[in-house]
Structure formats: C-alpha cells, structure tokens
Amino acid sequence: MLATFILAVMSIYWGVLSHVELNIPSLGVYVVDFDGQVAPYTTREEPLVGPLVLKTVEQLMASTPQHLGYTTLPPSDFNNDPMLVREAVYQHHAWAAIIVNPNATALLRTAVSKGNASYDPLGACQVVFVEARDQTTYPEYIFPELNLLQTEIISSFGTMWTKMVMQNTSIPRSNLGTAPQALSPAIGFSSFNLRPFKPAATIPTVNIGLIYLIIVAFFSFPFFMPIHITFMIPSGHPPLRFWQTIVWRWVSAVSVYFFLSLAYSMVSLAFQIPFNNPTAPHTEVAQNPNAYGRGTFPVYWMINFVGMIALGLACENVAMAVGQPWTALWLIFWVISNVSTGFYAIELAPRFYAWGYAWPLHNSKSHISRAIEPVCRISLEKMLICVRQSSKRPAAPSSICIPVSG
Numbered sequence: 001m002l003a004t005f006i007l008a009v010m011s012i013y014w015g016v017l018s019h020v021e022l023n024i025p026s027l028g029v030y031v032v033d034f035d036g037q038v039a040p041y042t043t044r045e046e047p048l049v050g051p052l053v054l055k056t057v058e059q060l061m062a063s064t065p066q067h068l069g070y071t072t073l074p075p076s077d078f079n080n081d082p083m084l085v086r087e088a089v090y091q092h093h094a095w096a097a098i099i100v101n102p103n104a105t106a107l108l109r110t111a112v113s114k115g116n117a118s119y120d121p122l123g124a125c126q127v128v129f130v131e132a133r134d135q136t137t138y139p140e141y142i143f144p145e146l147n148l149l150q151t152e153i154i155s156s157f158g159t160m161w162t163k164m165v166m167q168n169t170s171i172p173r174s175n176l177g178t179a180p181q182a183l184s185p186a187i188g189f190s191s192f193n194l195r196p197f198k199p200a201a202t203i204p205t206v207n208i209g210l211i212y213l214i215i216v217a218f219f220s221f222p223f224f225m226p227i228h229i230t231f232m233i234p235s236g237h238p239p240l241r242f243w244q245t246i247v248w249r250w251v252s253a254v255s256v257y258f259f260l261s262l263a264y265s266m267v268s269l270a271f272q273i274p275f276n277n278p279t280a281p282h283t284e285v286a287q288n289p290n291a292y293g294r295g296t297f298p299v300y301w302m303i304n305f306v307g308m309i310a311l312g313l314a315c316e317n318v319a320m321a322v323g324q325p326w327t328a329l330w331l332i333f334w335v336i337s338n339v340s341t342g343f344y345a346i347e348l349a350p351r352f353y354a355w356g357y358a359w360p361l362h363n364s365k366s367h368i369s370r371a372i373e374p375v376c377r378i379s380l381e382k383m384l385i386c387v388r389q390s391s392k393r394p395a396a397p398s399s400i401c402i403p404v405s406g
Contacts, residue, residue, distance in 0.1 A: 009333050016340040016349045020141070025069040026347040027142060030085060030097040031057050032073050038080045038102040049104035049124055049157065049187055056153045057098075068095075068145045082126075086283040089128050090194055095142055096129040098149075104187065111182035112165055115175030124187035125153075132195035135203075137345045150189050161186045192285055199288065201271050206365050207343060213264060213304065214338060214361070217312030218331050220256050221319050227252075246320070253316050254309055261305035269297060303364060310360035311338070338362070 035050030036042060057070050071094070078084035082099050089097045104124040111119035127146060131138050165171060165183055176183050233239065240248060269275060275297040280286035290296035311334070318330045341349070341356025342365050349356070356362050 005329055005332075009336050013336050013340045016344050016353055019350045020348045021066050023348045023350075024066050024141060024145070027137070027345070028069040028071055028094045029142075029146075030073055030088065030094045031070050032075060032078065032082070032085050032097065033100045034075050034080070034082055034102040035100045035104045036102070036106065037075050041102045041106045043106065045105070045109070047105040048161070049108065050100040052157050052160065053098065053100050053125065053153055056156055057149065060149060060152065068142065070098075083283045086128050086192070086194065090130055090282040092133065095133070095137075096127060096146065098146075098189075099126045099128065101125065108161075108182060108186060111179045112171055112175055115172070115178035116182070117178050119179050119182050121181055121185050121188035122190045124189075126190045126192055128192045128194065130195045131193050131197045134345055135197040136343075137348070141348070154185050154187060154189075157187055158184055194282070194285055195289075196285075196287060199273070201268075201273050205268050205273060209267075210307075210342065210361050210364055211335060211339060213308055213364070214311050214331075214335055216260055216264065217257065217308045218315045218334070220253065220260065220312065221316055221327075224252065224256065249316055249320065250313065253312055257308040257312055258305055261308045262301055264308075265297070265301040265304050268300070275300065307360050307364035310363075314360075 031054065033050035033054055036045075036047030037050075054072055057072065061067055061070055078088070082101065085097050085099050088094060101124060107116075107119060107123065110116060127150070129138065129142070162183060165176070274288050275290060276294045277288050277290045277296075279291065279293055280289035292299050315327070315330065315334065319327045322330070337356075338359050338361035341353055341359050342361030346353055346356045346362070
C-alpha cells in the first residue's frame with residue numbers, strides 16, 4: 001500500500017513537467033505593431049519594420065508547433081499607446097510583449113537620407129517582460145525563443161533593407177558612411193525588464209522557504225496536542241463537546257499561525273530583503289520597488305499568515321478526520337502537490353494540474369512576489385478564497401537597455 005501511495009504521489013511531481021514542450025504556446029506573448037500607425041508618424045510612405053516583424057512571427061508559428069503563444073494585436077486595443085502594452089504585461093495579461101515603435105521606419109529612413117550619426121537601431125523595437133513573475137520560466141523557456149525570433153527578424157530585415165538602400169541611387173553614399181548602423185543592423189530590440197528578480201536573498205522567500213511554511217503549519221498540530229487533550233479528557237472539568245472541540249482546534253490553530261507567520265516573516269527581514277523601498281510606475285524599469293512602500297512588511301506578514309491558515313487548516317482537518325499514521329502520508333501529498341504547482345508555471349503543465357491555481361503555495365508565492373518585487377497589487381480576496389477552499393477539504397522607451405539576445 002505504501003509503495004502504491006509513493007508511486008501515485010511522486011507521479012504528481014514528475015508529471016508537472018511532462019508536457020512542457022507541447023505547452024510552450026501557453027506562454028502568451030503580445031506582438032503589437034505601432035509602426036506608422038500613430039501620429040505624427042502616419043505618412044503616405046509604407047512602413048517596413050512593423051509588417052516584417054508580423055510576417056516573421058507568422059512564419060515562425062507556421063513552421064513549428066513548439067513556439068511561444070504569439071498573439072498579434074492592433075494598436076487600437078491599447079488606445080494607440082505603447083505604454084499600455086507594458087501595463088498589460090505588468091498585470092500578467094501576457095508573459096512578454098514585442099512592440100514595434102511608432103517611429104521605427106520613419107527614423108530609419110531619415111537616418112539614411114540625412115546621414116543621422118546619432119541613429120540608434122535599438123530604438124526600433126522593444127521587448128517587455130517582468131522577470132519577477134517567475135525567475136525560472138523566463139530564462140529556460142521564454143528568453144531563448146525570443147532571442148531566436150529577434151535574430152530572424154534582424155537578419156531578414158537587414159537583407160531586405162540593404163538591398164533597397166543600395167538600389168536607391170538618390171541616397172548619397174556618404175550618408176551611409178556617416179550612419180553605417182542605419183544600414184546594418186538597421187534595427188534592433190531594446191529589452192525592458194520592468195521588474196528584475198533581485199536581490200538573490202529573495203529566492204528562499206518565494207521558493208524553498210515556502211516548503212518550510214507547510215512544515216511549520218503541520219507540526220504545530222502535534223506540538224499543541226497535549227493542550228488539546230486536556231480539554232478533551234475530563235479532569236476537574238466537563239469534556240468539550242464535539243463541535244466545541246472543532247471550534248477550539250480551529251481558533252487555537254489560527255491564533256498560533258498569527259505568531260508563527262510573524263516569526264517566519266522576520267527571517268526575511270533579518271536577511272535584509274528590502275521591505276521599505278518606494279513604489280514605482282508599472283511601465284518603467286525599477287530595481288526592487290515595493291508595492292506598499294514602508295507598509296510592505298505588514299502585508300508580507302499577512303500573506304504568510306493567510307497562507308499558513310490555508311496550509312495548516314487543511315492539515316488540521318485531516319489530522320482530526322483520520323489521525324495517525326495517515327497524517328504522515330497526508331503531509332507527503334500536501335508538500336508534493338503544493339511544490340508541483342507552486343514552483344513551476346501551471347501554464348506549462350498538463351491540464352490535469354489546473355487545480356493548482358487553488359492550492360495555497362501557488363497563491364502565496366504569486367502574492368509574495370507581487371508585494372516585494374512587485375508585479376501587481378495584491379488581491380487578498382483570492383487568498384481568502386484559498387483559505388475557504390482549504391478548510392472545506394476533508395482532511396516610448398524611458399531608457400535603452402541591452403538587447404535580450406545580449
């Protein structure tokens with residue numbers, strides 16, 4: 001029986017990564033072409049950069065089924081404002097976005113016609129992402145695909161553009177000597193990591209440290225069991241009724257979690273994870289801003305508190321329902337199921353793992369990242385929903401950065 005249990009539960013962890021290659025298209029990436037479509041760059045001249053980017057994306061998607069989930073959207077969906085595309089990425093509507101700037105073709109044509117030595121190819125397009133959302137998924141699955149796409153776009157456009165320029169005899173060759181970057185590479189991509197994953201000390205807070213949150217919540221049950229027994233066994237007082245015992249166990253557990261979560265949260269504070277940094281605009285690159293400024297630590301504490309309630313009350317229910325030795329098996333299942341759905345992008349897992357969106361660890365990690373990095377405002381309502389579910393269980397670029405392809 002024990003061997004069967006181990007086989008079944010361990011398969012949950014192994015299976016979460018079994019369909020990664022097939023589910024890469026689940027990682028949505030917006031592709032928005034503003035080139036020549038926003039005033040004052042709406043001219044009679046046909047834009048070149050935007051259409052080629054869209055064409056290359058379409059060709060890539062047709063050539064292989066294992067690609068990112070590119071979605072081409074018109075500028076009107078974002079009120080013709082590239083910053084609203086960044087906001088969409090910040091709010092988790094997409095994992096990344098490729099933006100062709102409104103002046104991409106116009107600046108390139110001006111550079112070769114007037115010999116603009118200050119022309120910067122990186123101003124043509126931008127790649128926007130939020131690394132703090134998931135420090136594992138981006139480097140392993142998203143960045144390599146984006147690098148390949150950028151290389152293909154730059155190569156294809158360079159070939160087409162060089163041929164067009166060399167055939168245009170009205171362009172003085174001296175201009176090409178003044179602005180050679182306007183001929184090759186002609187265009188490039190600026191990388192905007194709105195929220196980098198820093199500092200390194202944050203890793204335990206949103207990863208392995210959360211496993212300890214489960215363990216602490218679980219072992220508070222046997223630790224306080226002698227106190228529970230004194231209320232259940234008559235000794236100078238009448239025993240508690242069944243419903244009174246349940247209420248006492250829940251109330252006492254939640255009270256204990258309040259202080260244990262504070263102790264757990266103080267560890268992150270002791271290792272100088274920033275909790276009092278000022279906030280920052282969603283659409284600008286910022287290093288370690290906090291969603292609530294100086295109030296971020298109390299919010300972080302409350303997230304751990306609510307997360308511990310969700311994790312611990314489920315353990316408390318199972319302990320009261322089945323007792324020993326089954327609670328040990330429950331702990332194994334509870335840790336593995338939470339780790340499987342909390343430390344890996346559920347979008348890349350088989351559909352079977354959709355239940356992971358309701359699991360406490362997935363929600364705790366998501367909201368902690370949002371508070372510290374942050375990615376977006378914390379929704380405590382979602383955390384409360386998680387608690388209720390657990391208790392019911394039976395037991396224009398502001399700066400130019402280096403390209404992603406680096």
